[in-house]
Amino acid sequence: GAGVSQSPSNKVTEKGKDVELRCDPISGHTALYWYRQRLGQGLEFLIYFQGNSAPDKSGLPSDRFSAERTGESVSTLTIQRTQQEDSAVYLCASSLQGTHTDTQYFGPGTRLTVL
């Protein structure tokens, strides 16, 4: 079946602009995650959605970052007033239930460059 998809694959923006990144999880997966990967580094957790529960936003680095999810489908990550330090690859993942034994499957990522 289809995997996790993300759009756009690449986004170049100017400092101070807002950007919106989209994630389509695997159908039937109730858990959705956003991570950030800076160049040459591992992934940092940003936010987690599980069904209709309140999201865990504990990884969001500042109030310029926000995310929404419609039911158990599409999610958007919004970064307002982008800064050069926001340049990174933003990866979305989904899993069946969100338990600690659950495997997370990742999308191809959105490479964000802030000039």
Add this chain to the structure above:
Amino acid sequence: AQKITQTQPGMFVQEKEAVTLDCTYDTSDPSYGLFWYKQPSSGEMIFLIYQGSYDQQNATEGRYSLNFQKARKSANLVISASQLGDSAMYFCAMKENDYKLSFGAGTTVTVRA
């Protein structure tokens, strides 16, 4: 404190030989999961193998096996019969009693013909 430590920034391996990638972890939770992912230059994260903390046997998936030493808190990945397509970044990750994956810094593997 770092939850996942990968001490090898880069490794070279000859085609058809085996390579071991080190991973040590730190947790006080009795229940946790350990994962290895592969990230080729294309950037996608590909799930390779999973080991649960209560699993009695080491996990294996095709050419991938996990050398799980619970007392030492290590979960090394062994790739047997390396292929050129195995050249990539490899990440060890852990989930404790929640859902967040904590990632190591990664190890770059380059397979030589």
